[in-house]
Amino acid sequence: MSEDKLNRHERRAAETKRRILQAARVVFAKRGYGQASTKEIAEEADVAEAGIFYHFENKRGLLKAVIEGMMEELLNPTSLALQHEWMPWIAEMLHRRIELIRRDGALLSVLIQEVQLDDELRQIYKERVLHTAFNKLKSRLDELMAEGKVRPINTQIAARAILGSYLSFLVPFPDPQLENFSSEEIAATLVDIYSRGLGLSLERQSEGDGA
Numbered sequence: 741m742s743e744d745k746l747n748r749h750e751r752r753a754a755e756t757k758r759r760i761l762q763a764a765r766v767v768f769a770k771r772g773y774g775q776a777s778t779k780e781i782a783e784e785a786d787v788a789e790a791g792i793f794y795h796f797e798n799k800r801g802l803l804k805a806v807i808e809g810m811m812e813e814l815l816n817p818t819s820l821a822l823q824h825e826w827m828p829w830i831a832e833m834l835h836r837r838i839e840l841i842r843r844d845g846a847l848l849s850v851l852i853q854e855v856q857l858d859d860e861l862r863q864i865y866k867e868r869v870l871h872t873a874f875n876k877l878k879s880r881l882d883e884l885m886a887e888g889k890v891r892p893i894n895t896q897i898a899a900r901a902i903l904g905s906y907l908s909f910l911v912p913f914p915d916p917q918l919e920n921f922s923s924e925e926i927a928a929t930l931v932d933i934y935s936r937g938l939g940l941s942l943e944r945q946s947e948g949d950g951a
Contacts, residue, residue, distance in 0.1 A: 757795045759785040761809060764802050769847035773803055773854050807851055807861060811868045813840055827931055834906060834927035842923065874899055902934055 763785035767776045778799050782789040796802040814837060841848060855861045878899040884890040918926075 753795075756785075756787055756791055759787060760792055760795060760802070761805060764806050765809075765844070765847055768803070768806065768850050769844070772850055773799075778802075803851075803854060804861065804864070806847075807855070807864065808868075810844070810848070810851060811865070814869060827935060830934065831924075831927045831931045834930055835923045837906065838923040838926055870903075874903055877903060905930060905933075 760781065763781045764776075767781045767784055771780070776799070778792045779789055781799075781802070782792055785791075792799075792802060796805055855865045878895050881890060881893075881895040881898055885892060885895065
């Protein structure tokens with residue numbers, strides 16, 4: 741096979757794989773993983789069902805590929821121009837992730853359910869998302885503390901607290917009130933809490949307790 745024909749074959753294969761993955765996202769979100777069939781996914785992608793087994797082996801392999809793709813989106817790096825600007829970097833990261841969650845909330849609900857039920861998928865999620873995000877965040881907090889830009893604090897706990905508040909938005913649930921706020925406003929509020937806390941002094945707390 742000539743190099744030109746090989747390149748065309750590779751491009752067609754890559755396009756078929758992309759269409760299958762996109763179709764799987766649509767069908768999983770609509771039907772759930774258990775109810776979705778490879779036949780339905782193939783029809784949505786407008787490809788032969790055998791193409792799914794060629795690229796992904798089986799439905800579970802396709803699920804893993806969809807989860808990997810969502811993880812890549814969640815961990816996709818922010819603008820390099822903001823890497824050294826702590827608060828704008830956090831704000832952009834939160835804004836982009838919240839937009840992703842709002843766009844693909846139904847699919848995320850399905851994926852989270854499957855991750856909870858499957859030991860292998862749960863391990864992939866822990867290593868790819870939780871550990872990676874935690875280590876990056878803790879490392880950055882350590883750097884900022886060394887530079888005197890963050891007050892002395894237990895960065896193990898602080899990183900988990902920040903990560904936990906962000907990950908709470910990964911659990912889609914009906915909340916009409918939250919839909920009234922833009923992702924920018926949500927991100928800005930979280931950044932304000934991260935940077936300044938709640939401003940609750942011991943004196944104010946004592947007054948509140950005695951009221």
